[in-house]
Amino acid sequence: MTFKEFLLLIILVLFLIFVVQNTQAFPVKFLIWSFSMSRALWLILGLLVGLSLGWVLTLRAKKKKDELKSQKEKN
DSSP: OOHHHHHHHHHHHHHHHHHHTOOOEEEEEETTEEEEEEHHHHHHHHHHHHHHHHHHHHHHHHHHHHHHHHHHHHO
16 A cells, blocks of 8 residues: 555545534525535535546646647657
8 A cells, every 4th residue: 555545545534534523414505495405415525526626637637748748749
């Protein structure tokens, strides 16, 4: 196990502890909608959105870098 994997595991465990301790429901209001939702679900949703955006942006940056590298090789 590399240091990066170990650090990611520790962060994940701390996040899960935080989520488990914040399970109470709270009201959510958005424009005309209003509903109650568990804080744990909001936290998990936020994590998933953040991970997804990070993954997409990383892939996009890598693709752009590869395209620039292939253009330089052609010249």
